[in-house]
């Protein structure tokens with residue numbers, strides 16, 4: 001296969017922090033080339049250099065056997081490079097179609113909204129089967145759909161090289177499958193695809209070759225048939241790492257006095273879900289499975305007072321907390337880790353220290369004033385616990401790598417030991433090793449008597465971590481719970497994908513006959 | 514984490530120079546030196562007293578403006594609200610109300626206006642710009658309605674109330690204008706409060722990312738209403754100084770004050786997007802503007818040129834703000 005791109009000895013520093021050390025890399029036409037590496041290894045930085053967002057300090061980029069200089073994004077686009085960035089960078093208050101054809105609009109070529117919408121529909125069709133309306137305002141879409149719009153936008157240009165930076169981190173199984181189908185189609189057409197991901201299944205099922213970046217050095221490149229999960233993990237970390245899910249709880253006692261949170265008939269004022277009821281017991285991890293858009297996040301926001309409910313009750317510590325202020329609920333030990341770190345989670349333009357103290361200000365306040373020493377001590381403790389890779393507590397969060405931002409978010413929410421913690425996508429964008437660390441942390445919390453509610457777009461994570469799983473169908477109804485042996489993907493998918501409904505209908509039809 | 518302490522001192526110095534406050538202090542110092550050499554009137558006691566005196570009222574208004582800007586808003590009504598507070602207090606004094614009561618009524622009226630702005634902005638999700646623009650007109654309208662457009666003279670009452678008169682026209686030790694001292698005390702107090710208090714930290718969080726602040730359990734609506742009220746109370750306090758300084762109420766008092774305050778804040782590094790800036794920075798920005806104004810007066814620049822130059826500086830400051838924000842985003846993305 002011919003080579004479409006070759007990087008030679010690319011180096012890059014930010015100030016005195018060198019993040020890439022003479023990286024070599026090559027990409028062939030018609031291959032999907034996975035890149036893996038720990039958070040902060042330099043993957044996104046390398047791709048930003050290829051795409052002209054950043055300039056390398058030294059090194060060369062060769063495209064189709066020719067040496068090229070890429071000064072800005074437009075140069076890269078002219079060379080046929082398309083890039084789906086890790087963080088969603090859509091224009092939030094424009095329509096889907098406008099976003100997809102943004103470059104066309106900005107070039108001032110006359111635009112016809114109807115025609116654009118039609119083309120957008122065609123681009124989106126294979127990705128989401130009509131679930132996204134081209135006229136919808138981007139802001140109103142859940143992140144997963146926004147991610148799909150990003151992808152449609154990237155492939156709307158004629159590209160020769162497609163770079164995907166963690167495209168599946170906010171997609172669920174079926175959406176990821178749709179994406180993979182599209183990518184395989186592009187590959188058939190001879191496009192070279194660079195696929196950055198932390199998910200092993202993505203690498204082994206989709207990629208032809210895989211490279212590992214560790215601390216800014218390219219440490220290995222191999223054909224996928226020569227790779228093994230453990231081998232890749234060890235390459236990434238530079239040491240042996242344990243990535244198995246921690247053991248589940250041996251026994252969860254389910255007497256009435258062990259209930260720490262009881263939700264009864266919770267109903268959303270905007271109608272996203274209704275009559276949600278469940279109990280959470282002391283020391284368990286309760287997973288919530290559902291397809292994207294099922295309304296799991298909305299339930300959690302309802303419980304913590306961040307969303308308006310029209311009925312039901314949430315009993316915590318013997319009181320109905322529905323209608324209470326979020327600050328009081330958090331202070332009382334029931335906290336929520338929000339799903340979208342960029343919008344709901346972090347103060348991107350503030351430093352790590354400020355971010356860590358936002359939830360529990362009272363804890364570091366003395367007579368109305370913030371105790372800076374205590375604040376620093378807390379930030380340092382939490383960053384060490386979460387193993388955040390940074391140049392110091394004063395680093396602006398925006399300049400951290402995606403995974404390390406996620407760790408700061410965890411640090412912020414766990415700065416005080418909670419009683420119940422609701423984790424909405426706790427490991428989004430986190431590398432394999434760190435993910436295992438977070439899993440161990442969650443387990444450890446439950447051993448200390450904390451109860452955890454876990455939402456994840458990765459069904460495997462829910463299955464691997466949960467002691468019990470609540471299943472929510474696409475209309476926002478809880479349709480059952482799985483325990484023990486039943487916690488497997490067939491059983492859960494059967495319920496959350498609405499398949500059970502049709503089964504019941506079939507049953508009825510049969511009985512009728 | 515690899516915190517290195519090498520070259521700590523050098524880096525600290527570099528960081529200090531990056532701070533907007535430091536560069537402003539430097540520029541202001543240079544301006545003072547140049548002015549005192551090029552113009553014989555600059556370094557005279559009376560000129561310096563005028564400069565300090567004119568910082569006082571605008572300074573107190575600027576403090577309020579900064580507070581609102583930290584949450585990502587702005588308040589265009591401060592000048593009119595100040596005038597309204599003054600008209601109410603002045604009318605009260607004229608009608609024979611006890612002075613303290615009249616002054617409190619003025620501040621209260623201002624506070625109510627701020628409360629209304631805050632409630633409308635948070636409940637109806639309207640922009641500060643449009644709501645405060647309306648309040649600017651409404652407050653001024655109230656002034657005209659109360660005074661029929663005629664100035665209220667309080668010269669006689671001021672004679673009876675030496676304390677009130679001293680606030681605006683007195684000199685501490687015969688040298689420093691009392692109104693400047695009042696301002697300075699307010700400035701230092703709010704600056705310390707802004708840097709240290711956990712309430713103000715919440716203000717910064719709200720301005721930096723309102724949604725994330727909400728998800729951190731911060732009552733962002735309450736914070737936003739709070740700063741609007743605080744800003745208007747500052748306008749109320751400024752109105753007392755103004756009234757005492759000019760021995761009465763003029764119906765056009767505070768016109769254009771919102772522009773001065775806004776530009777001072779922006780020059781001083783307070784971001785229009787919220788979440789960034791300090792009281793000290795914004796007030797240094799004001800000092801810079803006042804010095805330029807003074808220089809133009811000393812060199813007898815004609816009035817229309819003065820306005821033109823003033824607004825050009827504002828424009829430059831706003832552009833600078835946007836550019837800096839962009840550069841920062843680019844650097845850190």
Ligand SMILES: Nc1ncnc2c1ncn2[C@@H]1O[C@H](COP(=O)(O)OP(=O)(O)OP(=O)(O)O)[C@@H](O)[C@H]1O
Nearest residue numbers: 014039040041042043044045399401402403844845
């Ligand atoms: N603009 C910047 N200024 C300073 N440091 C930066 C900047 N951008 C990135 N870095 C640093 O460079 C390192 C590499 O970041 P990069 O985003 O490339 O990591 P990554 O491999 O993509 O990680 P992740 O898997 O978490 O996305 C990080 O340590 C990060 O803090």
Ligand SMILES: [Mg+2]
Nearest residue numbers: 044086401402
């Ligand atoms: Mg990255």
